[in-house]
Amino acid sequence: MDDSPSAQTYPRIHTAPRTDISQNQGKFRIHFNFPGRAVPHYDDHGYGPLATVVESFMDPGTLIRMHQHRNEEIISWVPDGVMRHDDRQGNELVTDPSHLMVMNAGSGFWHAEETLAGDPPLRMLQIFVRPHSLDLDPDIQHESIPDSVANEWRHLFGPEGTDAPLYVRNDVDFYDCRLDAGATTTLPSRPGWHTYLYVFDGAVEVGDELVRYTESALVIGDDDVAVTAAEDATVVAFTINPDAPITRQGTIGR
Structure with missing residues (x-):
């Protein structure tokens, strides 16, 4: 049986448990x-083009020293708390529930991350997207994002030229949603694209599949799929063009 993305012509839901691939520093x-x-x-x-979705924890008073990324798009999504960023371009930025950051590393981007001693413990997602081409111009985007509305998807980044607040340089859209227990929504989709969902908090039913805290589901196909909260839940979803041209030379998101 051919399980490649282009071979799938009907909706299929693949679920995955909490990852066992971790690093403890x-x-x-x-x-x-x-x-x-x-x-x-x-x-x-x-x-x-979606390389990996990294669940990151930083205790108060943590410094990740200046380091370089190349040939990947790195998105920092912070639903609670703050992540403090500085870089060799002179930016000092705070990413929090009201802001999203996209680092278009391209040919090379140096940055550091920090939480201060008085900051709360931080749990966030750092998303790594494979760009369509190598050694693009480096850049950083840090923008205010719309307030979330309960039980509605919020479109936060997309390919260049979309109406999302921020962009990445490949065919991936990103959404988040806070669902009340018992509420139902429709998984984001685009014709010919597939959708990956990750449960940040709570638990949801994706079609007939139960997906719990830190578990995920990949929906192959673009038909409407219901997402119902089994309890209060925070979820993120990525619509992905499985046939987009990709590079595999990112510092982390290979």
Whole structure:
């Protein structure tokens, strides 16, 4: 059976448990969620241009020293708390529930991350997108985002030229949603694209599949799929063009 993205012509839901791929650096801990690993016999840890979704923890008073990324788009989504950023371009930025940051690393971007001693413990997602081309011009985007509305998807980034507040340089859209227990919405979709969902908090039913805290589901196909909250839940979703041209030379998101 051919399980490649282009071979799937009907909706199929692949669920994945909490990842067991982690790194523990004491005050900084990360868990790597690889969307391609949800699909049996699929030969890529990523899925098209979406390389990995990293659950990151930073204790108060943590500094990740200046370091370089290349050839990846890195998105920092912070639903609670603050993540403090500075870089060699002179930016000092705070990403929090009202702001989203996209680092278009391109040919090279140096940055550091920090939480101060008085900051709350931080749990966030750092999303790694494979760009369509190598050694693009480096840039950083840091923008206010619309207030979330309960039980509605919020479109936060997309390919260049979309109406999302921020962009990445490949065919991925990103949405988040806070669902009240019992509420139902429709999973974001685009014709010919597939959708990856990650449960940040709570639990939801994706079609007939129960997906719990830190678990995920990859929906292959673009038909409407219901998402119902089994309890209060915060979820994110990515619509992905599985046939988009990709590069695989990112510092982390290969």
